[in-house]
Amino acid sequence: MSFTVSVENSAIKFPCERGETVLNAAQRAGYELPYSCRKGVCGTCKCRLVSGEMRAYSGDTLTEQERATGQVLLCQARPRSDLVIAPRKIKKIDPFARRTLTARVFRIVRVADDVTFVHLRFPAGIRVHFKAGQNLEVILPDCERRNFSMANAPHESDGVQLHIRHVPNGVFTGYVYNELKRGDLMRVELPFGDFAMRESGKPILFVAGSTGFAPIKSIIEDTLRKDSQRQMTLYWGARTKRGLYSELPRKWQTENPHFSYVPVLSDTPEAGTRSGLVHAAVLADHRSLAPFQAYVCGPPVMTSAAKRDFIAAGLPEQDFFVDAFTTRADEPPAPAH
Ligand SMILES: Cc1cc2nc3c(=O)[nH]c(=O)nc-3n(C[C@H](O)[C@H](O)[C@H](O)COP(=O)(O)OP(=O)(O)OC[C@H]3O[C@@H](n4cnc5c(N)ncnc54)[C@H](O)[C@@H]3O)c2cc1C
Ligand code: FES
Numbered sequence: 522m523s524f525t526v527s528v529e530n531s532a533i534k535f536p537c538e539r540g541e542t543v544l545n546a547a548q549r550a551g552y553e554l555p556y557s558c559r560k561g562v563c564g565t566c567k568c569r570l571v572s573g574e575m576r577a578y579s580g581d582t583l584t585e586q587e588r589a590t591g592q593v594l595l596c597q598a599r600p601r602s603d604l605v606i607a608p609r610k611i612k613k614i615d616p617f618a619r620r621t622l623t624a625r626v627f628r629i630v631r632v633a634d635d636v637t638f639v640h641l642r643f644p645a646g647i648r649v650h651f652k653a654g655q656n657l658e659v660i661l662p663d664c665e666r667r668n669f670s671m672a673n674a675p676h677e678s679d680g681v682q683l684h685i686r687h688v689p690n691g692v693f694t695g696y697v698y699n700e701l702k703r704g705d706l707m708r709v710e711l712p713f714g715d716f717a718m719r720e721s722g723k724p725i726l727f728v729a730g731s732t733g734f735a736p737i738k739s740i741i742e743d744t745l746r747k748d749s750q751r752q753m754t755l756y757w758g759a760r761t762k763r764g765l766y767s768e769l770p771r772k773w774q775t776e777n778p779h780f781s782y783v784p785v786l787s788d789t790p791e792a793g794t795r796s797g798l799v800h801a802a803v804l805a806d807h808r809s810l811a812p813f814q815a816y817v818c819g820p821p822v823m824t825s826a827a828k829r830d831f832i833a834a835g836l837p838e839q840d841f842f843v844d845a846f847t848t849r850a851d852e853p854p855a856p857a858h
Pocket of ligand 2: 594597
């Protein structure tokens with residue numbers, strides 16, 4: 522049995538099967554809604570339900586007030602009747618924009634104790650379009666998928682660079698850590714996601730935890746290349762100094778008067794770095810975050826704390842952009858049918 526989902530104030534309608542999420546149904550019908558983690562953690566797919574009934578897990582991601590005003594997470598919303606929704610934006614997917622390719626490992630380097638840098642090259646002559654900050658899905662032999670962000674800027678379109686953190690007991694990242702080698706093949710689909718630079722004159726706070734640096738690197742390189750004059754500060758946090766595995770932020774700082782870099786270590790402070798949690802360093806430096814846009818990327822525990830505390834410090838919610846690096850451990854409980 523399927524239900525019909527309509528978009529308020531538009532002619533857009535699409536079917537959604539019983540048990541299917543509204544986000545998946547929209548994508549199947551060729552529409553793109555804002556989303557990132559797909560696991561009910563980041564809040565990017567937040568949308569107002571105008572009418573209809575649904576099951577919609579939202580954990581701690583939505584506030585009491587948001588729930589009371591009809592906000593739901595479309596990546597978790599499963600209809601129980603026809604629905605009318607009011608998303609922030611919805612657009613037709615360009616069918617040629619997303620591609621599935623078999624890429625070859627061109628370079629692989631262990632850059633920190635738990636981080637591997639993997640440079641994949643596409644087959645000769647193939648280039649893929651993506652926006653700085655977007656991610657790809659690695660397709661595993663059993664057809665399961667894992668997300669990783671492109672760390673290269675979009676103009677380097679003959680391949681992708683990935684920064685892959687080894688998750689303890691993780692199937693794919695364990696394989697990358699222990700077995701993947703130069704010349705191996707990897708099946709990927711790209712691009713996905715909505716974590717991308719928004720036009721504005723506001724100064725930018727980039728906040729990265731560990732490999733959360735990857736999409737932020739892509740955005741910063743793309744922005745600097747376009748000669749943007751926007752004021753940018755990168756706060757990059759890791760447990761130890763080796764976890765801040767790239768010297769690029771120091772180079773950007775030296776070469777660009779409007780870019781600054783604040784390295785933050787949570788375990789062992791060292792000369793030239795701050796200590797504590799990376800989002801707390803941002804709050805320590807600014808009495809009010811009202812004038813800023815913030816782009817925050819890393820483990821869900823960090824992105825959730827940053828969202829809560831930054832908004833409490835005056836950051837307008839519409840100026841908070843997040844990519845939560847969820848894993849299967851963050852998946853919500855299976856819905857009861
Ligand atoms: C949009 C997006 C972009 C991302 N970009 C990056 C990136 O650039 N770099 C990066 O390092 N990471 C990134 N991530 C995170 C990355 O996708 C995960 O770390 C990766 O999927 C882990 O895969 P795995 O196969 O190694 O782990 P999995 O095998 O999926 O396991 C992950 C963890 O979950 C546990 N687990 C497995 N199954 C279950 C279950 N059923 N219930 C509870 N726990 C379970 C495992 O024990 C393990 O601890 C991104 C995530 C998202 C959503
Ligand atoms: S995409 Fe739905 S909460 Fe992250």
